[in-house]
Amino acid sequence: MHKFITKYWMVILAGVLLSTSGLLALLWPKKKASDKVLDDVDENDSDLESVDARVIADALWLEFDGLGGSSGSKINKLLKGLSLADFKKVSEQFGTKYRDDILGGEGGWLFGNKKRDLIYWLGAELSDSEKMELRKINPNIPI
Numbered sequence: 001m002h003k004f005i006t007k008y009w010m011v012i013l014a015g016v017l018l019s020t021s022g023l024l025a026l027l028w029p030k031k032k033a034s035d036k037v038l039d040d041v042d043e044n045d046s047d048l049e050s051v052d053a054r055v056i057a058d059a060l061w062l063e064f065d066g067l068g069g070s071s072g073s074k075i076n077k078l079l080k081g082l083s084l085a086d087f088k089k090v091s092e093q094f095g096t097k098y099r100d101d102i103l104g105g106e107g108g109w110l111f112g113n114k115k116r117d118l119i120y121w122l123g124a125e126l127s128d129s130e131k132m133e134l135r136k137i138n139p140n141i142p143i
């Protein structure tokens with residue numbers, strides 16, 4: 001038995017870690033899915049014209065679509081001053097787009113990736129420090 005443990009301790013440890021993390025994932029309280037955050041927001045509370053929401057959504061897409069991450073300062077400029085209702089309008093104009101999470105741009109449909117909404121794209125394109133910066137500049141943005 002002792003020999004067995006010394007020989008396979010890494011395998012045993014990995015097994016224990018895996019089953020523990022699996023159990024934790026099951027028991028952990030579920031965070032509200034990012035695509036549900038805007039469900040209760042009424043876009044009629046927004047004064048942003050649909051055409052302006054469209055312009056912002058298009059500019060965000062232009063920034064996102066490039067390979068790798070986005071420039072946080074450009075994203076911040078686009079989202080500055082938006083209310084949550086404004087953001088919902090922009091998000092609706094943005095719609096959902098395939099993201100290749102390896103290359104960081106549009107794509108990945110070959111690998112069965114899902115179409116992603118604006119909140120997902122923001123989370124994936126910005127680094128942790130850029131997200132912090134965005135939250136500081138506009139705490140309404142739900143990322």
Ligand SMILES: [Ca+2]
Nearest residue numbers: 064066068104
């Ligand atoms: Ca990108």
